[in-house]
Amino acid sequence: xxxxxxxxxxxxxxxxxxxxxxxxxxxxxxxxxxxxxxxxxxxxxxxxxxxxxxxxxxxxxxxxxxxxxxxxxxxxxxxxxxxxxxxxxxxxxxxxxxxxxxxxxxxxxxxxxxxxxxxxxxxxxxxxxxxxxxxxxxxxxxxxxxxxxxxxxxxxxxxxxxxxxxxxxxxxxxxxxxxxxxxxxxxxxxxxxxxxxxxxxxxxxxxxxxxxxxxxxxxxxxxxxxxxxxxxxxxxxxxxxxxxxxxxxxxxxxxxxxxxxxxxxxxxxxxxxxxxxxxxxxxxxxxxxxxxxxxxxxxxxxxxxxxxxxxxxxxxxxxxxxxxxxxxxxxxxxxxxxxxxxxxxxxxxxxxxxxxxxxxxxxxxxxxxxxxxxxxxxxxxxxxxxxxxxxxxxxxxxxxxxxxxxxxxxxxxxxxxxxxxxxxxxxxxxxxxxxxxxxxxxxxxxxxxxxxxxxxxxxxxxxxxxxxxxxxxxxxxxxxxxxxxxxxxxxxxxxxxxxxxxxxxxxxxxxxxxxxxxxxxxxxxxxxxxxxxxxxxxxxxxxxxxxxxxxxxxxxxxxxxxxxxxxxxxx
Ligand code: CDP
Numbered sequence: 028x029x030x031x032x033x034x035x036x037x038x039x040x041x042x043x044x045x046x047x048x049x050x051x052x053x054x055x056x057x058x059x060x061x062x063x064x065x066x067x068x069x070x071x072x073x074x075x076x077x078x079x080x081x082x083x084x085x086x087x088x089x090x091x092x093x094x095x096x097x098x099x100x101x102x103x104x105x106x107x108x109x110x111x112x113x114x115x116x117x118x119x120x121x122x123x124x125x126x127x128x129x130x131x132x133x134x135x136x137x138x139x140x141x142x143x144x145x146x147x148x149x150x151x152x153x154x155x156x157x158x159x160x161x162x163x164x165x166x167x168x169x170x171x172x173x174x175x176x177x178x179x180x181x182x183x184x185x186x187x188x189x190x191x192x193x194x195x196x197x198x199x200x201x202x203x204x205x206x207x208x209x210x211x212x213x214x215x216x217x218x219x220x221x222x223x224x225x226x227x228x229x230x231x232x233x234x235x236x237x238x239x240x241x242x243x244x245x246x247x248x249x250x251x252x253x254x255x256x257x258x259x260x261x262x263x264x265x266x267x268x269x270x271x272x273x274x275x276x277x278x279x280x281x282x283x284x285x286x287x288x289x290x291x292x293x294x295x296x297x298x299x300x301x302x303x304x305x306x307x308x309x310x311x312x313x314x315x316x317x318x319x320x321x322x323x324x325x326x327x328x329x330x331x332x333x334x335x336x337x338x339x340x341x342x343x344x345x346x347x348x349x350x351x352x353x354x355x356x357x358x359x360x361x362x363x364x365x366x367x368x369x370x371x372x373x374x375x376x377x378x379x380x381x382x383x384x385x386x387x388x389x390x391x392x393x394x395x396x397x398x399x400x401x402x403x404x405x406x407x408x409x410x411x412x413x414x415x416x417x418x419x420x421x422x423x424x425x426x427x428x429x430x431x432x433x434x435x436x437x438x439x440x441x442x443x444x445x446x447x448x449x450x451x452x453x454x455x456x457x458x459x460x461x462x463x464x465x466x467x468x469x470x471x472x473x474x475x476x477x478x479x480x481x482x483x484x485x486x487x488x489x490x491x492x493x494x495x496x497x498x499x500x501x502x503x504x505x506x507x508x509x510x511x512x513x514x515x516x517x518x519x520x521x522x523x524x525x526x527x528x529x530x531x532x533x534x535x536x537x538x539x540x541x542x543x544x545x546x547x548x549x550x551x552x553x554x555x556x557x558x559x560x561x562x563x564x565x566x567x568x569x570x571x572x573x574x575x576x577x578x579x580x581x582x583x584x585x586x587x588x589x590x591x592x593x594x595x596x597x598x
Contacts, residue, residue: 042058097312100141116142117146141188147293147294149196153244175218222273229259309440346371371547375447377459381396402544413434468480479501531555554584
């Protein structure tokens, strides 16, 4: 198996089975056998003659070759008593004390199993409005978010991984200004990512400098007006300060709502890539694009679309099986999920693929290739979903879906681009569709020593040209980029661009190119250098809006005390 040292450390810490003394009692091979066997088991629901053994072998090979990996909960829990396999959930929060605390309990159960939850708080009455049964005064969405946050904090210790939440508030909710500012202090509400739910109408009002209306969530009566440009600037200011809030475009999410009759999509999962209806869950999986490159005789790399097509089909089959094998934390989630059978197949290793092909991330060629690759994946994934529908039936709500006039589909959605935070470490490739953050950095190893880590593609290219040395890598670490290092030839500099060498506009263009060919959404952070201005951030929001993105997350370097990735140093 090709799995690397960092991957083994991650697997040992959280994924391999441990006994009651915390000793690991499973090997990496056994993990993949366990997952492959459990997921292949679903085939016997549809075909009594199914050759489960042969399919399990195919699934195992798909994962151990690192061509495809399912999201973390599937790796952790498949074939085990907990059996909860999805990364993403959305829960409704209704406007009553009972419902609010019920949602907190439901979220706790999901977090315990490694899933993440998204909530819209837009239905909660505004702070200051009256509470009928007590005559008291409501405390509003933000104060309840703090309770959700505390519950998450408490569950965190015992669960399989740190619980993550998305909190959404519609821009026309009366508490919107308090919401925009609720994470101004970096130490507040730390278990949430927050996003303002924006409408195209609001964006047009902001561009024109007009007022817009706020509505009482219970009566839908207009209760106030704000200047859209001022609210937009306040969102931008927050994002510029510390990356919060992000924005999501609600009407775009709902334009792609496959079953509008079932209600509105009001939230996404924690990292924003998976819009869901209340009580839906979704399991994700990602293809490692590096593994579909073929080296030609002249040393150049091309994409092997036949191989990619085979991986896509097997991966869709795998993810559809996950829906049946999954043990859902609540009966209603089981029912809602199986009504649409959404899956989210995506990619990782995109930046590494471009490096190998010699295409700069910040070029029109890369943007164009993104569309071609993702278009191929979504189209091929749908073909497989149609084939599964022929054998197993379409998703139960197909007849009322936006696809009802076409050929039956097994899955209401097929593609999603996840961040692949852990999966990309397991696969040893760049994460999701992000550019490489740093080509070389120092890793603090557990025994207190430091190690230089170098991007494998850069190391290979420099070694082939006889240029590689530890000294040179130290210079790269110091500078945070290759761009101003004299010893590195210009042709390498042009291709090996890292996040901060790429203009925010190209970050957005890449996100938009993938979005155009993705059923769900794209997880992407637009990175800014520390000296970026609020106007720069505003410009990116407008670009994302114009280019058809479903949301935007930005991060300005150094704008939080502790950030996950630092140029030069990681823990
Ligand atoms: O790589 P991995 O499968 O571990 O996850 P990811 O692609 O980084 O994140 C995918 C989704 O998993 C996120 O959007 C969340 O819904 C969920 N997640 C979570 O709930 N808690 C975490 N600590 C990380 C991810």
